[in-house]
Amino acid sequence: MNVALAHPLPVPDATASSHGTPPARYKIVPARHPARMLGTTIAALVLAAIAMSVLGNPRWGWPVFASWFLSEPVIVGLGRTLLLTALGTLLGSTLGLTIALARMSGAPLLKAVAFGYVWLFRSIPLIVLLLLLNNLGYLYATISLGIPLTDITIASWSTTALISPFAAAVIGLTLNQAAFSSEVIRGGILAVDHGQREAAAALGLPRWRQASGIILPQAMRSILPAGFNDVIGLAKGTSVVYILALPELFYTVQVIYRRNLDVVPLLMVATVWYFVILTALSLVQRRIERHFARGAAGTAARVRSRPHSSTPHSSTTATARLPLPAVQGGAVVIERVSKSYGDNRVLADVSLSAAPGSVTVIIGQSGSGKSTLLRTINHLERVDEGYITIDGGLIGYRVQADLLFELPEAEILRRRTDVGMVFQSFNLFPHLTVMQNVVEAPIHARGVPRARAEAEARDLLARVGLSDKIDAYPRHLSGGQQQRVAIARALALRPKVLLFDEPTSALDPELVGEVLDVIKELARSGATLVIVTHEMGFAREIADTVVFMDQGRIVETGSPARVFENPREARTAEFLSKVR
Numbered sequence: 194m195n196v197a198l199a200h201p202l203p204v205p206d207a208t209a210s211s212h213g214t215p216p217a218r219y220k221i222v223p224a225r226h227p228a229r230m231l232g233t234t235i236a237a238l239v240l241a242a243i244a245m246s247v248l249g250n251p252r253w254g255w256p257v258f259a260s261w262f263l264s265e266p267v268i269v270g271l272g273r274t275l276l277l278t279a280l281g282t283l284l285g286s287t288l289g290l291t292i293a294l295a296r297m298s299g300a301p302l303l304k305a306v307a308f309g310y311v312w313l314f315r316s317i318p319l320i321v322l323l324l325l326l327n328n329l330g331y332l333y334a335t336i337s338l339g340i341p342l343t344d345i346t347i348a349s350w351s352t353t354a355l356i357s358p359f360a361a362a363v364i365g366l367t368l369n370q371a372a373f374s375s376e377v378i379r380g381g382i383l384a385v386d387h388g389q390r391e392a393a394a395a396l397g398l399p400r401w402r403q404a405s406g407i408i409l410p411q412a413m414r415s416i417l418p419a420g421f422n423d424v425i426g427l428a429k430g431t432s433v434v435y436i437l438a439l440p441e442l443f444y445t446v447q448v449i450y451r452r453n454l455d456v457v458p459l460l461m462v463a464t465v466w467y468f469v470i471l472t473a474l475s476l477v478q479r480r481i482e483r484h485f486a487r488g489a490a491g492t493a494a495r496v497r498s499r500p501h502s503s504t505p506h507s508s509t510t511a512t513a514r515l516p517l518p519a520v521q522g523g524a525v526v527i528e529r530v531s532k533s534y535g536d537n538r539v540l541a542d543v544s545l546s547a548a549p550g551s552v553t554v555i556i557g558q559s560g561s562g563k564s565t566l567l568r569t570i571n572h573l574e575r576v577d578e579g580y581i582t583i584d585g586g587l588i589g590y591r592v593q594a595d596l597l598f599e600l601p602e603a604e605i606l607r608r609r610t611d612v613g614m615v616f617q618s619f620n621l622f623p624h625l626t627v628m629q630n631v632v633e634a635p636i637h638a639r640g641v642p643r644a645r646a647e648a649e650a651r652d653l654l655a656r657v658g659l660s661d662k663i664d665a666y667p668r669h670l671s672g673g674q675q676q677r678v679a680i681a682r683a684l685a686l687r688p689k690v691l692l693f694d695e696p697t698s699a700l701d702p703e704l705v706g707e708v709l710d711v712i713k714e715l716a717r718s719g720a721t722l723v724i725v726t727h728e729m730g731f732a733r734e735i736a737d738t739v740v741f742m743d744q745g746r747i748v749e750t751g752s753p754a755r756v757f758e759n760p761r762e763a764r765t766a767e768f769l770s771k772v773r
């Protein structure tokens with residue numbers, strides 16, 4: 194197709210170039226924006242007018258302002274404002290976090306109490322709360338510590354002596370701040386993708402580490418903007434405590450201007466100090482936000498080349514170059530397992546076993562229960578009936594007589610480290626580098642020293658062809674590379690069994706091969722693999738046993754040659770005819 198240029202470029206002067214002059218070069222002149230220029234001029238004029246009026250009008254009283262700005266009473270008042278802001282922020286956020294966690298807990302009474310707290314303290318105006326606390330001595334002459342419903346008292350204090358105006362201010366600001374910050378924190382936690390929780394749980398990370406290392410750092414990105422709004426509100430809101438006659442910044446300037454009647458200059462003293470506080474808080478916010486933005490969209494890639502000594506250079510599409518380390522696979526036995534979601538019976542009396550080092554591939558149409566079955570193996574899903582063992586040991590239960598007692602969460606997490614899991618959507622931790630993703634579970638779930646965990650991780654990453662991506666964040670990798678990191682992360686725990694939940698479904702077709710190659714390599718390494726996949730060619734090539742599921746039941750199992758060539762069941766034949 195020929196496209197005519199509206200303004201054809203002049204042909205460089207042939208005579209000029211024949212005389213050795215360089216071909217025509219064009220200087221780029223940026224487009225003019227008359228409206229922008231007009232707006233800028235108006236804004237500059239308005240700012241100049243404001244500055245002239247503020248500096249030129251003697252009634253602003255700038256000399257008086259200057260004489261009080263750094264005076265001792267103002268600085269003492271400022272110190273009190275800062276102290277109240279710091280204590281209100283610290284205690285309020287700590288209490289807010291506790292309330293947010295209580296509100297998201299599984300305990301109905303805890304949830305109700307947390308909900309009631311937020312409802313109550315968001316409803317009460319801060320000024321009323323402060324006055325109530327200041328008058329607590331009228332309601333309760335003493336505050337006692339003892340055993341409820343008995344006469345036993347351990348200690349007792351006079352309320353007025355215990356709750357000074359300063360204490361009332363700190364308690365009031367904390368209670369108020371906690372009610373608002375708990376909702377901000379809860380919102381941030383809920384914003385973290387569910388897959389992150391699943392991946393952390395599948396790696397067997399202890400609960401405290403799941404919260405502090407995986408969930409909260411990601412939640413902080415949503416918490417910080419709204420949280421800092423609350424802190425800024427608190428810094429300004431401390432001026433409310435003037436009703437307790439507590440000489441913070443605002444009360445102090447009030448006391449001074451009532452004496453000397455220089456109202457405006459002294460109000461300006463307080464205003465400028467609030468400007469300073471808020472500017473400092475905004476700068477702190479920017480720094481903290483930048484810290485928690487690691488690995489997020491818009492952050493620069495931090496990929497340093499760090500070749501591994503025993504690894505050939507790997508390209509972005511490289512597959513495993515070295516054999517994966519030999520693994521001692523475990524035996525999986527699934528015995529009469531059933532599971533329902535409400536009325537939906539997702540697994541119905543499923544029994545299956547996988548020998549150590551074998552590769553079992555589960556196929557079936559969407560919704561047939563494949564993923565649910567896979568997730569019951571590492572107890573990510575609880576079963577309603579039946580049980581599952583790995584090398585004869587139960588993961589989620591302990592047996593006593595004919596009863597299975599569900600184990601405490603910490604014990605389940607510990608046992609889960611025997612089973613690695615690779616998810617369809619990778620579920621890498623986005624705020625951690627590739628190296629940090631891989632060493633997270635060995636260090637925090639298995640207690641491996643960091644240096645050893647890092648050496649092993651480097652080796653594993655080399656074997657999946659990713660030596661040069663050790664310092665990259667997941668966002669800066671292709672889907673295939675992310676999935677190979679996820680495989681290395683699962684392998685780092687040296688699990689007896691590896692579960693793959695549609696490991697290539699989220700990948701572009703050209704990236705599928707590099708992931709399948711690593712899984713094939715794994716199949717030769719002695720690990721026991723259980724794979725849910727829609728890749729029939731891959732299933733046929735890699736599987737020792739193919740399992741076909743339909744409506745929560747295993748319809749048939751057998752070698753790939755038998756199931757794919759001579760399916761015994763009509764349902765299997767029908768499914769295969771559709772996917773071939």
Ligand SMILES: Nc1ncnc2c1ncn2[C@@H]1O[C@H](COP(=O)(O)OP(=O)(O)OP(=O)(O)O)[C@@H](O)[C@H]1O
Nearest residue numbers: 534537539557558559560561562563564565566725
């Ligand atoms: N958390 C859940 N709550 C309620 N129902 C669920 C839940 N998880 C799965 N299900 C239901 O269980 C059934 C089986 O789902 P499952 O994900 O195991 O199927 P699948 O065979 O793996 O499907 P696909 O190939 O599409 O992933 C579906 O009907 C699904 O809607």
